[in-house]
Amino acid sequence: MESFKNTALTVIGGVGYDSLSEDGAARSEIKTPYGTVSVSAFSKDGSDIVFISRHQGKQHVPPHKINFLALVDAARQIGAPVLSVNSVGLMRSVPLTGNFETKDRLKDKPAVSPENFLDFPFFVPTDFVDLTKNRISTFHDEDTVHVDMTDPYCVYIRSLLYGILKDRSVSYSEGVYLCTEGPRFETKAEIQMFAHYADVVGMTGIPEVVLAKEAGLCYASFCTITNPATSLSGNMVTADEVTAAVEKNQKTVFEIIFALASVLSDCRNHPDQNKCHKNCRCQNAVVGGKL
Structure with missing residues (x-):
């Protein structure tokens, strides 16, 4: 679209991120x-x-009723790489891929766990498990199109994201995201089962990532761990807890978003830079997939 031709980055965000563009934004x-x-x-x-805004509407649209088809098609029309911002619950201890903290009490921590998730609240999904039930998860309802999901989250955008996190000394973990239908939180038995297959649990990542792949978009997710999953802390999980954790880490998430947009903008203007070597196959994910 002509009006978005210079866009460096599209951000799809949920709870707590509507303020990202409150000042001076063109709506x-x-x-x-x-x-x-x-x-x-x-x-x-x-x-x-x-x-x-993922939950756009007169009221907060619950996760099982989000119009993911419309959101991703809008992103497709904009045509820029997409960073999805999600909130997740931590289901098990996950090794820290990068631990760049300088405080002595933090720098030797090997993993993010239910006990120290507030110290290391950022998570980058590399794969997912889909346990949603009633969501339309494809643009191809009338045709059989098998989209390739070898790398659900764009390896190119993730590589840029990892570099930004390292440059800013932001420690993070990475792994498997599991999506449930919602809007309820999970049971203790479910979390015990889910933890065998994934690291974090959320309600909004699917089918967004699948639709983005079908649309040929470079798409990655940057998550804030807002709470230990049900039964892991001894306390009841509440929406207030999630909102408070998002607000606590909002400034850092905004900084990461702005830095990624800057790198992508520089890459578009200077495509020969080594950091701009695009090694993903996102645009070809449906090639050869139609029966």
């Missing part, structure tokens, strides 16, 4: 075959960013 609507999507476009340090 507009994108019409899709699945509904109209409201977006906010703004510039940060010379980089154009478009924000899409």
Whole structure:
């Protein structure tokens, strides 16, 4: 689309991230075959960013009723790489891929766990398990199209994200994201079972990542661990707890978003830089997939 041709990054965000583009944003609507999507476009340090609120509506749209088809089609029309921001619960201890903290009490921690998740709240999904039940998870309802999911989350965007996290000394973990239908939290028995297959649990990552792959978008997710999953802390899990954790880490998440947009903007202007070597296959995920 002409009005979004200079966009470096599209951000799809949930609870706590509507404030990302409150000041000076140009608001507009994108019409899709699945509904109209409201977006906010703004510039940060010379980089154009478009924000899409995942739960948009007069009221907070619950996770099982989000119009993922419309959101992803709007992102497809914008045409820029996508960073999804998600909140998750931690189901088991996960090794820290990068531990760049300088405080003595933190730098030797080998993993993020239910006991120290507040110290290391950031998680980058590399794969997923889909346990949703009633969501439309494809653009191809009338045709048989087998989209390749070898790398569900764009390896190129993730590589840029890892570099940004290292440059800013932000420790993080990575692994498998499991998505449930919601809107209820999971039971103790479910978490015990899920923890055999995944590291974190959420309600909004699927089918967003699948649809993005079908749309040929470079798409990655950056998660905030907001709580230990049910039964792991001894306390009841609440929505207030999730919101408080998101707000606590909001500033850092914004900084990561702005830095990624800046790198992507630089890469577009200087495509020969080594850091801009694009090694993903996102645009070809449906090639050869139609029967």
